[in-house]
Amino acid sequence: MVFIPKDLEYHLKKFIKKFKKRNMKSKLIFSITLITSVIFSYAQDKILMDASNSIKIDELKEKMYTYSSDEFEGKDTPSRGQQLAVAYLANHYKNLKIPSVKKNSYFQPVPLQFEGKPKISLNISDKDFKYYDDYISYKNGPDKDYKDEDIIFAGFGIEDNKYSDYKNLDVSGKIVIVMGGEPKDKNDEFFINGKQKSKWSNIRQEINLKSKIAKSKGALALIIVDEYLHRRYSYRFRYSDSEKGRKRMELGNEESNNFQVLLFSEKHKEFLLNENLKLNMNFKKDVQTFSADNVAAIIRGIEFPDEYVVLTAHLDHVGIQNGEIYNGADDNGSGTVALLEIAEAFALAKEQGYSPKRSVVFLHVTAEERGLLGSEYYADYDPLVPIDNTIANLNMDMMGRADPNRGIKNLNYVYVIGSDILSDDLHKINLDANENEIREAAKLSYCNEFIESLPHKYDTLIGENGVRLSGGEKQRLSIARAILKKSSIILLDEATSSLDAETENKIQKAISFLTQGKTTIVIAHRLSTILNSDKIYVIDKGSVIGEGRHDDLLLSSDAYKNFYEKQIKKS
Secondary structure, three states: OOOOOHHHHHHHHHHHHHHOOOOOOOHHHHHHHHHHHHOEOOOOHHHHHHHHHOOOHHHHHHHHHHHOOHHHHHHOOOOHHHHHHHHHHHHHHHHOOOOEOEOOEOEEEEEEEEEOOOEEEEEEOOEEEOEOOOEEEEEOOOOEEEEEEEEEEOOOOOEEOOEEOOOOOOOOOOEEEEEOOOOEOOOOOEOOOEOOOOHHHOOHHHHHHHHHHHHHOOOOEEEEEOHHHHHHHHHHHHHHOOOOOOOEEEEOOHHHHOOEEEEEOHHHHHHHOOOOOEEEEEEEOOEEEEEEEEEEEEEOOOOEEEEEEEEEEEOOOOEEEOOEEEOOHHHHHHHHHHHHHHHHHHHHHHHOOOOEOEEEEEEEEOOOOOOOHHHHHHHHOOOOOOHHHEEEEEEOOOOOOOOOOOOOOOOOOOOOOOHHHHOHHHHHHHHHHHHHHHHHHHHHOOOHHHHHOOOOHHHOOOOHHHOOOOHHHHHHHHHHHHHHHOOOEEEEEOOOOOOOHHHHHHHHHHHHHHHOOOEEEEEOOOHHHOOOOOOEEEEEOOEEEEEEOHHHHHHHOHHHHHHHHHHHHOO
């Protein structure tokens, strides 16, 4: 679980309010500016705005076009293109004078290996099992003969602060067999996370977690019985082991290759859960070793330099397939260049004398498309900064994506995938931040008061086309939506026509905020709406009879002057 300190939470929420004061041009810009701003030492407006203003659309485009160009050949692991990509990233940090985490090197070599079909025979209590059809070796242990090894059942293989399958169970020196997924209570809710599945049901994460626990308990190997896991990976492995397939890849360090994990089909469930079973297995793996690089840089904090916020993005994609380059602009050029721009903002702030409170690590990881291997190596085997002192990790991947539950009408929010599973703290902050932004827009458009008076407040169903709202309420709500959307072009058609004088005055203030720095087209009979416009067109019976600024039209257009005197001057 990721813990978000209270001071970091405070700055995250505070930035949402400050963000309303400037015009952002995209969801990507909003996200990376948010990440940048909440980590600074202090929340002065000038620091926040100077840092966020350094993040430019044009610079993002330039970096994206470079990083997603054919020159980098899709950045497969391993490949010449990826070598060029990691050199590009390292040079970026060198040019920004952001030092490497490792002494004298921005690169963290990650040992990797290609894996083919192992030579394996498996028998449990005189019953032979067939590779692919019955089971697969998901994680290869050492070449070894297992002879008459005891098998012990350990439920779901979970050890959590809310639930444990290993209580009063000694598995040392034994083969552990567990079921896939996680248990439910009598109310059909999960023991760990209530109505939602937890990390213990999250496919690869589930397998890795259960294998680590079994290994830590002294088990020789782990068998997971799960139909979905077996079907998913046996299909993949069968194809990757074929002549047409793309070879499987795993970490190649010795520590990660000393524990055997087998995935079994549930068709053998009844047999495998019998007591007093014995396992005999001869195993020899087929591997080719090599290495690829993570890239890591750091800006030291000034108040808590030994506490770390790690910002990550995977640097790789899938390379060249069937002669076609898969450039990976979205996955994950977007996250990569966002991280580069964030680093640049931090470097600028440091030049101006403002460093982050905590140390910030900029980490680009390799082999994500091959199974999250670069991040796994960093987290489990060679963390460049202490894991215990890492107070938050913010990962950026495919940053233009939207929450499918929200639709596409309004994209002005931060979408954090899996935050409810991986970090309860971050999930709550994210929900609060998005909720605060909606409420802020409602206050700016003077909607908040009438919304709070509705039966279910912000969750009230207002009917098709807002049938339950008055004309003025609809207009104010439309302005709130426009504030949230942050479009570069605003069209207002009789925006204050249904409002009384007092409310119109309030809405004018909201419109002034909405239209600041944007191209705004206003159609109005009320001159109060357009007096400060850069250019006014006077239209009568379908023809333009005058154009210019307000002061010019008072002198050049009798129609405009008469209109002004009747509507404004006498009021």
